Amino acid sequence: MIGEGTQSTNQRRHTYVQDRVQVGFFTDPSVCIGCKACEVACKEWNEVPDDGFTWTGNSYDNTGHLGASTWRHVMFLEQDRPKGNQIVGSLGTGNADPSAVASAEAEDPFRWIFLSDVCKHCEEAGCLEACPTGSIVRTEVGSVLVQNDVCNGCGYCVVSCPFGVIDRRPEPLPDAGGAFKCTFCYDRQKSGLVPACAKVCPTESIVFGRLDDLRARGAERVRQLQDNGYSDAQLYDPMETSVRGIHAFFLLLGEPNDYGLPSKPQVPTIYLKSAWIAAFATAAISITATLLAFAFQ
């Protein structure tokens, strides 16, 4: 579990691409320290250009949101809700009276949560379905990849992502005009390396590995946290909606909406049927009405 250090899957070479193993990210805010090493590593390895030095005023988060030039985004949530059974501050001597901790918490409940957000690499990916050029593909390891040299920048993936991840890169940034998002470091994975963000994460808040292993690990971590007083710990992996699960899934403390995540994300292809029925019906009725107009005049 946490603290495997050099023994963790984050630091080992692998052959997942060659073996066609489904891989994923499990991101755990309960151990994230908000260092933003993942953001930096991602930008440096993938040579993602800077997209402005703006001050948001949103806690320590001046990244804002995922986009064409932001593929990892550390969120900083400030909530007036109690922590779990965590002993901090002046009371944090380890032997503090639990009731004193509880009363201090009840007086001024506050918690600061960090979560490194990333492209979810959906099982049913809206961007992949929408792409008219075939630029967006599914890789051997189950991730969703944009082929930059094929993308012609139509922008349809942007409105088709239920998580608002992918975006078109504006001028005057390098490689402008194309759609960009997290590549799951496909280039590194092909060479048996771990994605840059997971490799640099000092607390294993981001874990890279086999998807089935990670799901088991996530479920165990939720149990562990709930036993320790984090009653609102839950996994965010929408399997029951049309997205049918995500390859980069998260542990959340609190509700998905507080993290700017949709609680019931839907892949927009589910809307196609009713829309096309309306379109075909309108087309047929328009032709019929025109011919009738000519026939009966």
Place this chain on the structure above:
Amino acid sequence: MLPATLCAQRSKAFEGSRAAYRKAVRKNSGQGEQNARAPHMNEQRLEQLREKAWQEGVVPGRGVDVVGGPIPRKPGYYGEPVVKPPVWTWEVPLYFFFGGLGGMSAVIALGGILFHYLDLARMAIWTAVIAGTVLSPILLIMDLGRPRLFLNMLRVFKHRSAMSMGAWILTAFGMSAVSGLITLELYAHHIFPDAPDQFLRFVAGIFVFASAIFGSLLATYTGVLIGATAIPAWFLHRTLLPIHFGTAGLGSAAGLLELLGHRIAALNFLGFYAAGVETVLLIWLSVAKHGKADHAIHEHSSGWLIRIGEVLAGPLALVLRFFGFIPWAAISFLAGALVSRFGWIAVGKVSGVDPESVFAAERL
């Protein structure tokens, strides 16, 4: 490290957003730049705090949650968008307009050929080619982030992507409409003797028939295109949109041909039909409200574009046509069809940046 010139270039590009930020601060303070504070913060407040500290010995604070500080209770994550708004600019609504106009012109051309209105058929197929296979592709290519790669649209055929289907519909429409135009013009000028000439008319009929089929889909698929997305204001109206876009295309085509001098009863009927349907859609849109989920349409100013468009294309065009002001009815309809296309894209941008719309749509 990046070359210094590049850095300078980039920082210049974000000058705009910094200016916008400074403007926001100025607006918030209402007292000019050098004294930017939350609006309620003034000298009285400081005196109040001092008084409280003096009297009670303690001033209850809320940690980092200072009033007007970084925990404003905004929906979601600091009010950040949950989905991304469309990146499309003016080319796309204009393409929707010309695509609808051109596509449905081919339908009228088919009626003209079948019922022996040769001049109308020729004018209609010219309109179809100019609007649907010249202007539309130009606008579509202009909107691309990388216009030189536009042919990549035809690399794959994906029935689950409305954009891919649209690219193929536009291609098929272009080929059949241009072929229809060439054969119809050859027939109209009687270049060949009798027997081949009749055969030419038959061939022209086939091409125009094909362009009518693809044209009617060109006019309606755009509704599917924006209806099958993650933008709440769009997908909540996914059945209305194709009906609206298709009918607006038909009415625009009939109206334009009337303005070009073809004042026949069939086109007048189509004008009545399209304006009637648009009136029904206006009522439908004002009844089918989804609360916060599509409030961009019903409350925001961008929704007014849609309503103005629908009034121009619906009731106003209907009344004008009823009283015999046919050219005015046609102009009103064309203007309405254009304005409402811009309105739908504008609404998508408002709805896309609003996290509350997404959350509300989930609860529907």
